[in-house]
Amino acid sequence: MHITVREARPADLPAVAELFDLYRQFYEQAPDAEGARAFIAARQARQESVILVAEGGAGPLAGFCQLYPSFCSVEAAPIYVLYDLFVRPGARQGGVGRALLLAAEARAAADGKVRMDLTTARSNHAAQALYESLGWVHDEVFLAYARRIG
Template sequence: MNITIREAAVRDTSSVAELFDLYRQFYEQPADLPRATAFIADRINGNESVILLATSQEAGPVGFCQLYPTFCSVEAQPIYTLYDLFVLPIARRSGVGKMLLQAAENRAMSDGKARMDLTTARTNRQAQQLYESMGWVRDEVFFAYSRHVDKQSAS
């Protein structure tokens, strides 16, 4: 499979949105292509993230990753959070995920980021093996927490 990776542009919104909707389904969210499309369109149009798109001549778009710019207060440096990484099942084990991670690292370096952070499901062993094979280090010091913010949780 001949893969090309490039930054997604406005013209790629629908292709990325389809992949993003499948990514969300992988994480047990219901299919919702209109929601995925609106979310991706907002990120691209607002320059709020960097989306790298993997395409092949044979299959078209086969994967993507999305980087969000943020900061590390402790290091007092800008970083990227690699929040989304998804490869279609037909392209898995072909090196697409690794290529996307390498492209993300190159982009982080060229954008002057100190590092990249990511999280993945504890059960996603295949992804964990890929990350660790590429030098990513699992955090054994910090716990990650989240809290939904809505009217009921505000009290």
């Protein structure tokens, strides 16, 4: 499969929202097509993230990733948080995830970011193998914590 990765355009909103909803379901969230559409539309309208999409032929988008600009205080430099990466089930094992990660890295370099960070489920061994094959390093120093608000 020939894979093309590009930045999402406003016309891609329905397809990206569909992938985003599937991504959320992968992480055990209830389906919410309208919520997914509103979330992605807001990110695009406010230019709060970079969304890259993968095309693999005449069918629907094969996958997407979303990068959020942030900063590393320790390095005193800008970074991207690669928060969302999803490949449509029918397009898996075809290099789509790899293409998206490489395009995200190129975009980060072009945008002057010094690093990208990501988290994934401990059980997502396929993704972990892909990340490590591309030189991502498992953090052995820092622990991640979260606290729900409200």
